[in-house]
Amino acid sequence: MEILDKENLPGHVAIIMDGNGRWAKHRGLPRVVGHRSGMESVREIVKLCAELKIKVLTLYAFSTENWKRPQEEVDALMNLLVEYLHREIEELVQNDVQIRHIGRATELPAPALEAMTVATERTCKNKGLVLNLALNYGGRTEIVDAMREIAVKVKEGELTVSSIDEGTIDKYLYTAGLPDPDLLIRTSGDCRISNFLLWQLAYTEFWLTPVMWPDFRRRHLLTALIEFQQRERRYGEIKG
Numbered sequence: 001m002e003i004l005d006k007e008n009l010p011g012h013v014a015i016i017m018d019g020n021g022r023w024a025k026h027r028g029l030p031r032v033v034g035h036r037s038g039m040e041s042v043r044e045i046v047k048l049c050a051e052l053k054i055k056v057l058t059l060y061a062f063s064t065e066n067w068k069r070p071q072e073e074v075d076a077l078m079n080l081l082v083e084y085l086h087r088e089i090e091e092l093v094q095n096d097v098q099i100r101h102i103g104r105a106t107e108l109p110a111p112a113l114e115a116m117t118v119a120t121e122r123t124c125k126n127k128g129l130v131l132n133l134a135l136n137y138g139g140r141t142e143i144v145d146a147m148r149e150i151a152v153k154v155k156e157g158e159l160t161v162s163s164i165d166e167g168t169i170d171k172y173l174y175t176a177g178l179p180d181p182d183l184l185i186r187t188s189g190d191c192r193i194s195n196f197l198l199w200q201l202a203y204t205e206f207w208l209t210p211v212m213w214p215d216f217r218r219r220h221l222l223t224a225l226i227e228f229q230q231r232e233r234r235y236g237e238i239k240g
């Protein structure tokens with residue numbers, strides 16, 4: 001069996017944490033129990049990424065489409081996020097984790113917005129893992145927001161149309177300043193992007209697993225990382 005080369009880890013890992021609902025359904029439990037168990041997977045995976053000194057971990061916690069779920073489930077997800085941030089903040093600080101948010105912050109319920117604001121402010125000087133929480137996040141909304149900002153800059157004369165290039169767009173996305181993901185993991189067997197990081201995933205390696213998110217453990221991430229290290233990334237070129 002291959003072993004993990006700690007010198008050759010992906011700089012940015014992004015995860016679509018899917019399958020909480022099905023995990024609960026298989027056990028005859030309410031969906032929110034699946035989300036709560038998924039929170040334990042989040043704890044374990046964040047810790048491992050910090051230990052391995054991975055630079056950025058982006059977790060898809062709540063999409064712009066997730067508002068269409070029953071109010072009870074939306075409330076449970078927001079409460080879990082607040083609970084996670086309250087419960088983990090000391091350890092995250094100790095582990096030098098920097099918390100960031102991507103998504104439309106202003107539309108979040110007040111307690112979730114407050115918990116995110118406090119956590120991002122408390123950890124903003126940390127130099128270890130960047131834990132990027134995608135909350136009320138949609139890839140298309142992100143591109144719309146970037147286009148609006150760029151249009152304003154053009155209107156105000158701070159940008160010219162001909163100077164706009166890929167780098168300009170990078171700068172106006174929620175992920176400004178972060179590298180694009182090297183590895184995207186999606187759990188629970190589905191094979192789609194679901195409006196996640198549409199611009200940033202252009203050259204990302206995908207790793208899909210049938211494992212449901214609440215069952216996703218250190219060993220699964222280690223397997224994904226080892227398999228990532230065996231991929232040849234060509235970026236449209238011809239190699240070897």
Ligand code: FPP
Nearest residue numbers: 017018019020021022035038039061081084
């Ligand atoms: C997808 O499963 C998962 C979500 C929409 C939410 C993910 C949230 C957590 C893991 C909880 C805590 C998060 C943090 C960051 C502390 P699904 O409900 O769509 O599953 P299904 O496809 O089986 O129905």
